[in-house]
Amino acid sequence: MLSFSPLNRxxxxxxxxxxxxxxxxxxxxxxxxxxxxSKHAAADFCLRRRRPFxxxxxxxxxxxxxxxxxxxAHFQSSQHLKIAIIGFGNFGQFLATTLVSQGHTVLAHSxxxxxxxxxxxxxxxxxxxxxxxxxxxxxxxxCTSIISxxxxxxxLPLHRFKRSTLFVDVLSVKEFPRDLLLDxxxxxxxxxxxxxxxxPQSARHxxxxxxxxxxxxxxxxxxxxxxxxEKFLNVFAREGCKMVEMSCAEHDKHAAGSxxxxxxxxxxxxxLSLESTPINTKGYEKFLDLVENTAGDSFHxxxxxFMYNKSALEMVERLDLAFDALRNELFSRLHNVVRxxxxxxxxxxxxxxQDGCTGRLLKWSLQPGNGAALPSSSSLTLR
Numbered sequence: 077m078l079s080f081s082p083l084n085r086x087x088x089x090x091x092x093x094x095x096x097x098x099x100x101x102x103x104x105x106x107x108x109x110x111x112x113x114s115k116h117a118a119a120d121f122c123l124r125r126r127r128p129f130x131x132x133x134x135x136x137x138x139x140x141x142x143x144x145x146x147x148x149a150h151f152q153s154s155q156h157l158k159i160a161i162i163g164f165g166n167f168g169q170f171l172a173t174t175l176v177s178q179g180h181t182v183l184a185h186s187x188x189x190x191x192x193x194x195x196x197x198x199x200x201x202x203x204x205x206x207x208x209x210x211x212x213x214x215x216x217x218x219c220t221s222i223i224s225x226x227x228x229x230x231x232l233p234l235h236r237f238k239r240s241t242l243f244v245d246v247l248s249v250k251e252f253p254r255d256l257l258l259d260x261x262x263x264x265x266x267x268x269x270x271x272x273x274x275x276p277q278s279a280r281h282x283x284x285x286x287x288x289x290x291x292x293x294x295x296x297x298x299x300x301x302x303x304x305x306e307k308f309l310n311v312f313a314r315e316g317c318k319m320v321e322m323s324c325a326e327h328d329k330h331a332a333g334s335x336x337x338x339x340x341x342x343x344x345x346x347x348l349s350l351e352s353t354p355i356n357t358k359g360y361e362k363f364l365d366l367v368e369n370t371a372g373d374s375f376h377x378x379x380x381x382f383m384y385n386k387s388a389l390e391m392v393e394r395l396d397l398a399f400d401a402l403r404n405e406l407f408s409r410l411h412n413v414v415r416x417x418x419x420x421x422x423x424x425x426x427x428x429x430q431d432g433c434t435g436r437l438l439k440w441s442l443q444p445g446n447g448a449a450l451p452s453s454s455s456l457t458l459r
Contacts, residue, residue, distance in 0.1 A: 222380025
Protein backbone atom coordinates (compact mmCIF):
# COMPACT_ATOMS: atom_id res chain seq x y z
CA MET A 77 0.00 0.00 0.00
CA LEU A 78 1.32 3.33 -1.03
CA SER A 79 1.98 5.97 1.56
CA PHE A 80 1.65 9.71 0.96
CA SER A 81 3.31 10.73 4.15
CA PRO A 82 6.39 12.13 2.40
CA LEU A 83 4.15 14.52 0.56
CA ASN A 84 2.69 15.80 3.82
CA ARG A 85 5.83 16.76 5.62
CA UNK A 86 4.40 20.12 6.65
CA UNK A 87 1.16 20.52 8.55
CA UNK A 88 -1.93 21.53 6.59
CA UNK A 89 -2.49 25.27 6.38
CA UNK A 90 -5.27 26.93 8.31
CA UNK A 91 -8.58 27.52 6.61
CA UNK A 92 -8.68 31.25 7.65
CA UNK A 93 -8.14 33.81 4.80
CA UNK A 94 -4.70 35.32 4.43
CA UNK A 95 -4.18 38.75 6.00
CA UNK A 96 -4.60 41.73 3.66
CA UNK A 97 -1.47 43.32 2.29
CA UNK A 98 -0.36 46.49 4.08
CA UNK A 99 -1.56 49.79 2.64
CA UNK A 100 1.10 51.71 0.83
CA UNK A 101 2.22 54.75 2.72
CA UNK A 102 2.77 58.18 1.25
CA UNK A 103 6.50 57.61 1.56
CA UNK A 104 6.35 54.45 -0.54
CA UNK A 105 4.54 56.36 -3.28
CA UNK A 106 7.26 59.00 -3.40
CA UNK A 107 10.37 57.87 -5.33
CA UNK A 108 12.61 59.81 -2.98
CA UNK A 109 11.31 58.40 0.31
CA UNK A 110 14.60 56.62 1.05
CA UNK A 111 16.38 59.96 1.23
CA UNK A 112 13.95 61.51 3.74
CA UNK A 113 14.35 61.12 7.48
CA SER A 114 10.64 60.43 8.30
CA LYS A 115 7.26 59.79 6.66
CA HIS A 116 5.95 63.27 7.56
CA ALA A 117 8.89 64.90 5.90
CA ALA A 118 8.33 62.70 2.84
CA ALA A 119 4.72 63.83 2.61
CA ASP A 120 5.74 67.48 2.83
CA PHE A 121 8.38 67.01 0.18
CA CYS A 122 5.97 65.31 -2.23
CA LEU A 123 3.43 68.13 -1.81
CA ARG A 124 6.11 70.73 -2.47
CA ARG A 125 7.22 68.93 -5.59
CA ARG A 126 3.66 68.65 -6.98
CA ARG A 127 3.01 71.08 -9.84
CA PRO A 128 0.27 73.74 -9.51
CA PHE A 129 -3.15 73.11 -11.12
CA UNK A 130 -3.49 74.49 -14.63
CA UNK A 131 -6.32 74.47 -17.15
CA UNK A 132 -4.71 73.19 -20.33
CA UNK A 133 -7.92 72.79 -22.43
CA UNK A 134 -8.67 75.89 -24.48
CA UNK A 135 -12.49 75.66 -24.16
CA UNK A 136 -12.72 74.43 -20.59
CA UNK A 137 -14.43 77.66 -19.46
CA UNK A 138 -17.27 77.08 -21.94
CA UNK A 139 -18.65 74.36 -19.71
CA UNK A 140 -19.37 76.88 -16.98
CA UNK A 141 -20.79 79.30 -19.53
CA UNK A 142 -23.06 76.59 -20.90
CA UNK A 143 -24.36 75.83 -17.44
CA UNK A 144 -25.15 79.50 -16.87
CA UNK A 145 -27.03 79.57 -20.14
CA UNK A 146 -29.00 76.53 -19.09
CA UNK A 147 -29.82 78.18 -15.78
CA UNK A 148 -30.96 81.35 -17.55
CA ALA A 149 -33.06 79.33 -19.99
CA HIS A 150 -34.66 77.45 -17.12
CA PHE A 151 -35.45 80.73 -15.36
CA GLN A 152 -37.01 82.14 -18.50
CA SER A 153 -39.06 79.00 -19.08
CA SER A 154 -40.20 79.06 -15.47
CA GLN A 155 -41.69 82.52 -16.07
CA HIS A 156 -43.73 81.34 -19.06
CA LEU A 157 -47.09 79.63 -19.03
CA LYS A 158 -49.00 77.31 -21.31
CA ILE A 159 -52.30 79.13 -21.83
CA ALA A 160 -55.35 77.78 -23.65
CA ILE A 161 -57.81 80.35 -24.99
CA ILE A 162 -61.41 79.16 -25.18
CA GLY A 163 -63.27 81.33 -27.66
CA PHE A 164 -60.85 82.56 -30.30
CA GLY A 165 -62.85 85.52 -31.59
CA ASN A 166 -61.73 89.13 -31.88
CA PHE A 167 -60.94 89.55 -28.20
CA GLY A 168 -59.26 86.16 -27.90
CA GLN A 169 -57.01 86.94 -30.86
CA PHE A 170 -56.33 90.37 -29.38
CA LEU A 171 -55.04 88.83 -26.13
CA ALA A 172 -53.17 86.05 -27.92
CA THR A 173 -51.01 88.55 -29.81
CA THR A 174 -49.54 89.92 -26.58
CA LEU A 175 -49.28 86.51 -24.91
CA VAL A 176 -47.21 85.14 -27.79
CA SER A 177 -44.99 88.23 -27.85
CA GLN A 178 -44.18 87.63 -24.17
CA GLY A 179 -43.03 84.09 -24.91
CA HIS A 180 -45.96 82.14 -23.52
CA THR A 181 -47.17 78.96 -25.23
CA VAL A 182 -50.68 79.72 -26.50
CA LEU A 183 -53.30 77.16 -27.50
CA ALA A 184 -56.78 77.94 -28.79
CA HIS A 185 -60.15 76.29 -29.24
CA SER A 186 -63.28 77.77 -30.77
CA UNK A 187 -66.51 76.63 -32.37
CA UNK A 188 -65.56 78.41 -35.60
CA UNK A 189 -62.46 77.49 -37.57
CA UNK A 190 -59.73 80.06 -36.86
CA UNK A 191 -56.82 77.78 -37.72
CA UNK A 192 -55.32 80.09 -40.34
CA UNK A 193 -55.49 83.13 -38.08
CA UNK A 194 -54.00 81.12 -35.24
CA UNK A 195 -51.14 79.97 -37.44
CA UNK A 196 -50.40 83.57 -38.39
CA UNK A 197 -50.28 84.59 -34.72
CA UNK A 198 -48.13 81.64 -33.66
CA UNK A 199 -50.97 79.88 -31.83
CA UNK A 200 -51.78 76.15 -31.92
CA UNK A 201 -55.47 75.75 -32.83
CA UNK A 202 -57.55 72.74 -31.81
CA UNK A 203 -61.04 72.20 -33.17
CA UNK A 204 -61.60 69.30 -30.75
CA UNK A 205 -61.48 70.21 -27.04
CA UNK A 206 -60.29 66.69 -26.18
CA UNK A 207 -57.15 67.24 -28.24
CA UNK A 208 -56.62 70.50 -26.40
CA UNK A 209 -56.80 68.72 -23.04
CA UNK A 210 -54.00 66.36 -24.08
CA UNK A 211 -51.66 69.37 -24.19
CA UNK A 212 -52.18 69.87 -20.43
CA UNK A 213 -52.47 73.67 -20.36
CA UNK A 214 -51.72 75.38 -17.07
CA UNK A 215 -54.22 78.21 -17.58
CA UNK A 216 -57.63 78.20 -19.29
CA UNK A 217 -58.53 81.70 -20.51
CA UNK A 218 -62.28 81.96 -21.10
CA CYS A 219 -62.94 84.53 -23.86
CA THR A 220 -66.43 83.52 -24.96
CA SER A 221 -69.39 85.85 -25.29
CA ILE A 222 -71.42 86.38 -22.13
CA ILE A 223 -74.56 84.67 -23.40
CA SER A 224 -72.68 81.56 -24.63
CA UNK A 225 -70.53 81.03 -21.53
CA UNK A 226 -72.70 78.39 -19.91
CA UNK A 227 -73.06 76.38 -23.11
CA UNK A 228 -69.32 76.44 -23.81
CA UNK A 229 -68.40 75.39 -20.27
CA UNK A 230 -70.86 72.51 -20.45
CA UNK A 231 -69.23 71.29 -23.67
CA LEU A 232 -65.68 71.18 -22.23
CA PRO A 233 -64.33 67.86 -20.89
CA LEU A 234 -63.39 69.36 -17.53
CA HIS A 235 -62.45 65.96 -16.12
CA ARG A 236 -59.57 65.73 -18.61
CA PHE A 237 -57.81 68.87 -17.41
CA LYS A 238 -55.19 68.68 -14.71
CA ARG A 239 -56.55 69.09 -11.20
CA SER A 240 -54.28 72.08 -10.65
CA THR A 241 -55.60 74.00 -13.68
CA LEU A 242 -56.20 77.73 -13.31
CA PHE A 243 -59.41 79.08 -14.90
CA VAL A 244 -59.58 82.78 -15.78
CA ASP A 245 -62.54 84.55 -17.36
CA VAL A 246 -62.34 87.95 -19.03
CA LEU A 247 -66.06 88.64 -19.39
CA SER A 248 -67.43 92.16 -19.05
CA VAL A 249 -69.70 91.12 -16.18
CA LYS A 250 -68.36 89.36 -13.12
CA GLU A 251 -70.98 88.03 -10.72
CA PHE A 252 -72.58 85.80 -13.35
CA PRO A 253 -69.41 83.95 -14.46
CA ARG A 254 -68.16 83.73 -10.88
CA ASP A 255 -71.27 81.88 -9.71
CA LEU A 256 -71.31 79.72 -12.83
CA LEU A 257 -67.65 78.68 -12.59
CA LEU A 258 -67.88 77.94 -8.88
CA ASP A 259 -70.84 75.70 -9.63
CA UNK A 260 -69.34 73.80 -12.60
CA UNK A 261 -65.61 73.60 -11.90
CA UNK A 262 -64.10 70.92 -9.65
CA UNK A 263 -63.03 72.26 -6.25
CA UNK A 264 -59.34 71.63 -7.03
CA UNK A 265 -59.36 74.18 -9.87
CA UNK A 266 -58.15 77.69 -9.15
CA UNK A 267 -60.27 80.61 -10.32
CA UNK A 268 -59.64 84.26 -11.18
CA UNK A 269 -62.47 86.52 -12.39
CA UNK A 270 -60.99 89.39 -14.37
CA UNK A 271 -62.01 92.16 -16.73
CA UNK A 272 -59.57 94.02 -18.95
CA UNK A 273 -61.19 97.45 -19.24
CA UNK A 274 -60.07 97.81 -22.86
CA UNK A 275 -60.38 96.05 -26.18
CA PRO A 276 -59.10 95.79 -29.75
CA GLN A 277 -60.40 99.25 -30.59
CA SER A 278 -59.52 101.29 -27.52
CA ALA A 279 -56.12 99.65 -26.90
CA ARG A 280 -54.99 98.68 -30.37
CA HIS A 281 -51.69 100.53 -29.90
CA UNK A 282 -50.86 99.95 -26.22
CA UNK A 283 -52.25 98.57 -22.96
CA UNK A 284 -50.33 101.08 -20.89
CA UNK A 285 -52.48 103.00 -18.44
CA UNK A 286 -55.53 100.77 -18.99
CA UNK A 287 -57.34 99.27 -16.02
CA UNK A 288 -57.26 95.53 -15.36
CA UNK A 289 -59.80 94.54 -12.71
CA UNK A 290 -59.58 91.11 -11.07
CA UNK A 291 -60.61 89.06 -8.06
CA UNK A 292 -58.76 85.97 -6.80
CA UNK A 293 -61.92 83.96 -6.23
CA UNK A 294 -60.16 80.70 -5.37
CA UNK A 295 -56.38 80.19 -5.26
CA UNK A 296 -54.78 77.25 -3.46
CA UNK A 297 -52.28 77.71 -0.66
CA UNK A 298 -49.59 75.67 -2.42
CA UNK A 299 -46.57 77.64 -3.56
CA UNK A 300 -46.82 76.51 -7.25
CA UNK A 301 -50.44 77.68 -7.44
CA UNK A 302 -49.63 81.04 -5.90
CA UNK A 303 -46.68 81.46 -8.25
CA UNK A 304 -48.79 80.59 -11.30
CA UNK A 305 -51.41 83.14 -10.29
CA GLU A 306 -48.78 85.86 -10.00
CA LYS A 307 -47.26 84.90 -13.37
CA PHE A 308 -50.62 85.30 -15.09
CA LEU A 309 -51.35 88.66 -13.49
CA ASN A 310 -47.86 89.77 -14.48
CA VAL A 311 -48.89 89.37 -18.13
CA PHE A 312 -50.94 92.56 -17.79
CA ALA A 313 -48.75 94.31 -15.25
CA ARG A 314 -45.68 94.18 -17.48
CA GLU A 315 -47.70 95.81 -20.29
CA GLY A 316 -48.33 98.84 -18.09
CA CYS A 317 -51.90 98.10 -17.01
CA LYS A 318 -53.25 99.59 -13.80
CA MET A 319 -53.97 96.53 -11.68
CA VAL A 320 -57.14 96.91 -9.57
CA GLU A 321 -58.18 94.10 -7.21
CA MET A 322 -61.94 94.39 -6.69
CA SER A 323 -64.83 92.12 -5.79
CA CYS A 324 -67.15 90.94 -8.55
CA ALA A 325 -70.19 92.64 -6.98
CA GLU A 326 -68.43 95.97 -6.71
CA HIS A 327 -67.20 95.68 -10.30
CA ASP A 328 -70.70 95.13 -11.69
CA LYS A 329 -72.03 98.11 -9.78
CA HIS A 330 -69.35 100.40 -11.20
CA ALA A 331 -69.49 98.87 -14.69
CA ALA A 332 -73.21 99.55 -15.00
CA GLY A 333 -72.54 103.24 -14.48
CA SER A 334 -69.52 103.37 -16.78
CA UNK A 335 -69.24 100.65 -19.40
CA UNK A 336 -72.94 99.95 -19.96
CA UNK A 337 -73.92 103.61 -20.12
CA UNK A 338 -71.03 104.23 -22.54
CA UNK A 339 -72.21 101.48 -24.86
CA UNK A 340 -75.80 102.73 -24.60
CA UNK A 341 -74.94 106.31 -25.52
CA UNK A 342 -72.65 105.13 -28.29
CA UNK A 343 -75.36 103.00 -29.86
CA UNK A 344 -77.93 105.79 -29.59
CA UNK A 345 -75.55 108.13 -31.38
CA UNK A 346 -74.89 105.45 -33.99
CA UNK A 347 -78.62 105.30 -34.75
CA LEU A 348 -78.51 109.05 -35.44
CA SER A 349 -76.02 108.40 -38.27
CA LEU A 350 -73.68 111.16 -37.14
CA GLU A 351 -71.17 112.36 -39.74
CA SER A 352 -68.06 114.44 -39.55
CA THR A 353 -68.34 118.11 -40.53
CA PRO A 354 -65.76 120.73 -41.62
CA ILE A 355 -66.24 122.53 -38.28
CA ASN A 356 -66.10 119.66 -35.77
CA THR A 357 -65.65 120.61 -32.14
CA LYS A 358 -63.49 118.53 -29.83
CA GLY A 359 -66.57 117.25 -28.04
CA TYR A 360 -68.20 116.19 -31.29
CA GLU A 361 -65.05 114.35 -32.35
CA LYS A 362 -65.15 112.43 -29.07
CA PHE A 363 -68.72 111.46 -29.88
CA LEU A 364 -67.59 110.14 -33.25
CA ASP A 365 -64.80 108.16 -31.57
CA LEU A 366 -67.33 106.74 -29.14
CA VAL A 367 -69.54 105.60 -31.99
CA GLU A 368 -66.56 103.97 -33.69
CA ASN A 369 -65.51 102.11 -30.53
CA THR A 370 -68.97 100.80 -29.69
CA ALA A 371 -69.78 99.92 -33.30
CA GLY A 372 -66.80 97.55 -33.33
CA ASP A 373 -68.40 95.40 -30.60
CA SER A 374 -71.18 92.96 -31.33
CA PHE A 375 -74.72 93.48 -30.14
CA HIS A 376 -74.36 90.20 -28.21
CA UNK A 377 -71.83 91.93 -25.99
CA UNK A 378 -74.16 94.86 -25.37
CA UNK A 379 -77.07 92.53 -24.70
CA UNK A 380 -74.93 90.53 -22.28
CA UNK A 381 -74.00 93.72 -20.42
CA PHE A 382 -77.69 94.38 -19.95
CA MET A 383 -78.94 90.85 -19.34
CA TYR A 384 -76.30 89.58 -16.90
CA ASN A 385 -75.69 92.70 -14.83
CA LYS A 386 -78.49 93.29 -12.37
CA SER A 387 -77.49 96.95 -12.06
CA ALA A 388 -77.94 97.56 -15.80
CA LEU A 389 -81.75 97.60 -15.70
CA GLU A 390 -81.68 100.23 -13.00
CA MET A 391 -79.33 102.29 -15.15
CA VAL A 392 -81.70 102.05 -18.15
CA GLU A 393 -84.59 103.28 -15.99
CA ARG A 394 -82.49 106.13 -14.64
CA LEU A 395 -81.43 107.06 -18.15
CA ASP A 396 -85.06 107.08 -19.30
CA LEU A 397 -86.10 109.25 -16.37
CA ALA A 398 -83.21 111.62 -16.97
CA PHE A 399 -84.17 112.02 -20.63
CA ASP A 400 -87.81 112.67 -19.74
CA ALA A 401 -86.79 115.25 -17.14
CA LEU A 402 -84.55 117.00 -19.64
CA ARG A 403 -87.25 117.01 -22.30
CA ASN A 404 -89.84 118.31 -19.85
CA GLU A 405 -87.51 121.12 -18.85
CA LEU A 406 -86.98 122.09 -22.47
CA PHE A 407 -90.68 121.99 -23.30
CA SER A 408 -91.64 123.93 -20.17
CA ARG A 409 -89.30 126.75 -21.08
CA LEU A 410 -90.55 126.68 -24.64
CA HIS A 411 -94.13 126.82 -23.34
CA ASN A 412 -93.32 129.89 -21.27
CA VAL A 413 -91.77 131.65 -24.25
CA VAL A 414 -94.72 130.86 -26.49
CA ARG A 415 -97.18 131.89 -23.77
CA UNK A 416 -95.46 135.21 -23.23
CA UNK A 417 -95.42 135.89 -26.91
CA UNK A 418 -99.06 134.89 -27.19
CA UNK A 419 -100.23 137.19 -24.41
CA UNK A 420 -98.04 140.08 -25.57
CA UNK A 421 -99.50 139.81 -29.03
CA UNK A 422 -103.05 139.71 -27.64
CA UNK A 423 -102.43 142.84 -25.56
CA UNK A 424 -101.04 144.63 -28.58
CA UNK A 425 -104.04 143.60 -30.65
CA UNK A 426 -106.44 144.89 -27.97
CA UNK A 427 -104.60 148.20 -27.77
CA UNK A 428 -104.60 148.55 -31.53
CA UNK A 429 -108.29 147.75 -31.59
CA GLN A 430 -109.02 150.37 -28.95
CA ASP A 431 -106.98 152.97 -30.77
CA GLY A 432 -108.85 152.20 -33.96
CA CYS A 433 -112.22 152.62 -32.31
CA THR A 434 -111.22 155.99 -30.83
CA GLY A 435 -110.04 157.22 -34.19
CA ARG A 436 -113.20 156.20 -35.91
CA LEU A 437 -115.32 157.89 -33.20
CA LEU A 438 -113.40 161.13 -33.54
CA LYS A 439 -113.70 161.10 -37.28
CA TRP A 440 -117.45 160.57 -36.99
CA SER A 441 -117.81 163.47 -34.56
CA LEU A 442 -116.19 165.90 -36.96
CA GLN A 443 -118.59 165.20 -39.73
CA PRO A 444 -121.04 168.20 -40.43
CA GLY A 445 -124.67 167.84 -39.43
CA ASN A 446 -123.85 165.71 -36.47
CA GLY A 447 -125.27 168.00 -33.74
CA ALA A 448 -124.81 165.47 -31.05
CA ALA A 449 -121.08 165.58 -31.57
CA LEU A 450 -119.08 167.78 -29.28
CA PRO A 451 -116.35 169.95 -30.69
CA SER A 452 -112.89 168.59 -30.28
CA SER A 453 -110.44 170.31 -28.02
CA SER A 454 -108.27 171.14 -30.98
CA SER A 455 -111.03 173.01 -32.74
CA LEU A 456 -111.75 175.01 -29.64
CA THR A 457 -108.15 175.97 -29.37
CA LEU A 458 -108.03 177.17 -32.95
CA ARG A 459 -110.97 179.50 -32.37
